[in-house]
Amino acid sequence: MSDFRFSRRGFLHRFSILGLSGSFALKHALALSTDDESATKAANKVVKNRAPLAPNAFYFLPLGSVRPSGWLKNQLEIQASGLGGHLDETWADVGPNSGWLGGKGESWERGPYFLDGLVPLAWTLNDQRLQAKAHRFIDWTLKNQAANGMIGPASNNDWWPRYVMLKALTQYQEYTSDPRVIPLMDRYFRYQLGELPKRPLRDWGKFRWQDELLSVLWLYNRTGSAYLLDLARMLRSQGYDWVAEFADFKYTQRITRDFIKLDEDHGLRDISLATHGVNNGQAIKTGPVWSVVSGDRNDAAAASRMISELDKYHGLPNGMFSCDEHLAGLDPSQGSELCTVVEYMFSLENSLAITGEAALGDRLEKLAFNALPGTFTDDMWAHQYNQQPNQVECSLHHKPWTTDGPESNLFGLEPNFGCCTANFHQGWPKLVNSLFMLSSSGVSDAGDGIVAAVYAPCEVRTVLRQTPLHIVEETGYPFNGKIRITVNPASPLAFPLHLRIPAWATGATVQVNGQSQPQPTPGAFARIERTWRPGDRVEIAFPMKPRVSRWFNDSVAVERGPLLFSYGIGETWVKLADRGMTADWQVFPSTQWNYALRVDTDDPSSSIEVHETAVEDNVFSEKHAPVRLRVNARKVPSWRAEDGVADAVPKSPVSSTEPDEKIDMLPYAAAKLRISAFPLVKSE
Structure with a gap:
């Protein structure tokens, strides 16, 4: 394998991108999952952190446990009918000649990016057509692992795109229980542990190491292989120290090309990568994810510190920080990159699960209900690279971008740069998987409960202490403040239900079966502990004053x-x-x-x-x-x-x-x- 360095902008010039042609003969007959089959898969027990890892405050329910309904399901259906479900049919970078399908086309991040959103979209909607598309990439990767353990196209050996493919594979394995995934990951990680001393992290991989750490911990929690903790520590030792950067944050002004010397070293100097918007969005989860290994509460608290610093110097009213494409200050005419929006959301989802901090759920909702849909056309057939809170024209101008080009706020297929075209798909489906979580007592399953972490119409099918549990959330939130949650255990079941009360929701009320509960505290989780019976209703009213x-x-x-x-x-x-x-x-x-x-x-x-x-x-x-x-x-x-x-x-x-x-x-x-x-x- 050749060793090489490249920038995101220079990558496409280093490979021949061929046109979309040909078709694939499916090698798998894929049956559309029934509701019963989905419920069976969702019944798999939550996988918690193994010792010596620190426990999470919350854990994601097994993928497939949460299904969208109402307006949220409609958003996923629009995505599936738009670019999210047809991108490989119209964009060569993820088409039949993709390097991640064995072709000679784009072989870096775009195939994995596309798959990272396609997998949860396809299985959340039980969409056979989309599942077949995902299987093409997954099967090629699983069947073409090198003898030494390396995965992916042989035309490059960059660690970074493998991080994204691993994220996609972990999701796919949870949805399907495909027995090929865990052995492949084990071989790959053993190979990487031996290679990193000779070929350490650099560039994008150095600044995004926390994304691979998630997959390493995912595998450790399933196999208990001690070498994975050695790999985790090696990733941290070679990766960029984001926690230290934000403990003494120096990038308090609008970044310029000259300041970061963007035209030198392909734009891959540390100062350029440290001020890069997407890197910062991904970095927000660094402290919490590492705290699972370190057990240090200061690490766990780092996400909130990072958000506070970004808000102070680069915060925008839509919940984002400016990054077009580098940090850009407080002016609401500056923009934010779409990749940053979905990566920031992913960071918040994981940080919320690890720390249990209610404020992270507040921020996640603000991004999901404003910045995420705010950068698409209504039919999701076109998107912007950069969106602006004060956006008075979308046209071919060089202003106001720090380091981006004149196509940056156009609506289109791949304005400015194609990373967002491949990456935006993860936003909505991963939000669905974060709506409800499991609260952990940290001692035994006996104290586990259910967390309403983010509010949107959905239903949940899971198993709690061997009792099937069905939860239905009916709501017009965030457009109104009325939420009704119906709890349906198969038999009476005692557990705590945690309800996130947003910091803005002063005067919120909670009722159970028509009986008022104690006044909840804004900016915290309200806990209702009782024996739940089929048909029990929880009604939440959030005051929606301007x-x-x-x-x-x-x-x-x-x-x-x-x-x-x-x-x-x-x-x-x-x-x-x-x-x-x-x-x-x-x-x-x-x-x-x-x-x-x-x-x-x-x-x-x-x-x-x-x-x-x-x-x-x-x-x-x-x-x-x-x-x-x-x-x-x-x-x-x-x-x-x-x-x-x-x-x-x-x-x-x-x-x-x-x-x-x-x-x-x-x-x-x-x-x-x-x-x-x-x-x-x-x-x-």
Whole structure:
């Protein structure tokens, strides 16, 4: 195998990317899983951390235990009908000539990225067509392991893309119990342990080591092989020390190309990789994941410290930090890369499970219900590389990006760079698997319970202390605050049910079978311990009063529950080019957008009208948005755009002699052109 270095931008120039051609004869007859078969697979016992690993606060339920319903299932179905389910048919990088199918095409991260989202999407939806697509990549990898244990295309030996393939394989094994996966991983990890002293981590692999650590610990918990803990320590010793970086965070300003010397060493200097958005999104889980090995509570707390520092210097109203593609400061006209959104979500899901910190669930919801859908077209046939909270035009301009190119906020097949095209698919299906978790007593299974970690319509089938348990969650959340959870054990069963109470949910109420429970504490988990019987109902009511939060230049954003609201600018869509089954689009404003809000920041509800409608399908579209706000505003003529980018938000408060207007605000993701951070009108 040849040894080589490359940047993400330079990779495609080093390989010949051939056109999509030919077809595959399936080697497996795949039967669509029935509900009973799915329930049987889901009944597999939760695999907890083996000694000497520290226990998690929570554990993910076996994959397949949680199934989406309502609007959430609709989002996965839209994804399956869009690029998520057809990408290999229209994009050569994951098509029949992919190096991860034995071809001579793209052989680095894109095949594994695609599979990492395709597997949970296919099995969550019980979609036979998508499962067949996933099997092509999985079977090639499982059947073509080298004699020395290496996996993947022989055209490169970079450790990094194997991290992603291992993530996909662990998910696939949990869904199917395929007996080939664990032996392959064992051979690969033994090979890697012997190779790392001679060929240590570097570049992307050095900065993303925590992603492989998850797979190493996954295998250790199933086999108990001691060498895996040696491998875990070697990964940490060779990997970048993210915890130390954020203990003394130095990257507090907008990063420039010159500052990180991006044009030297293929953009792979440590300072470039340390300030890279996706690396930071993946890094947030580093401390918690390593704490499972170290047992150090300071490591476990590192995720919250990292989030706090990123918020302080680069935070945006949609829950993201700016990264277009490197850290970019607080201006809401800066963007965030889609890969960072889904990797940040994955980090939060794992960190929440390990630490049990409720605030991580709050942030996960904010990303999932704003930043994730906010970067797709309604049909998910096109996406952006970068999204902006203040996004007044999507066109071919170099501004405002720190290190990205002029296609960055276009909607299309692979704007700017194709990593997000392959990687965005993991967002929704992995969220489904994180909705409910198992709480662990840390001593024996007798104290285990169920955790409602994130709220969305779904149902759960699992087994708790040998008793089948069926849970149904019915809700229009996050568009309204009513949640009903029906608990159906096969026979009476005593266990604690933990309900995450968001930090914003002051005044939340909880009832069980119509009887009020103690007032829950915002920003914590409410615990209900009782003997549950079939048909028991838990009803949660979260107050959904509008809130005003402060951002860059004392600007204001309007929030309600986990949703951010934006002024939706009129949109004119102009096709730039056809791209196989999809197209690339520019979007130009057709209405003015330069408003300042007139709201009572001390009592926002007194000056903001709320209008709710039924929660149906395609909830993140302008047409079907289930909730809208109406606020008073005035135009600020001096606030303009240059080269398609809104100038920095004028510092609040601002004076305006323009007449008062009533403007409508939509959930952030429903407005493809939008203002989300506004100046505040000076009191008269």
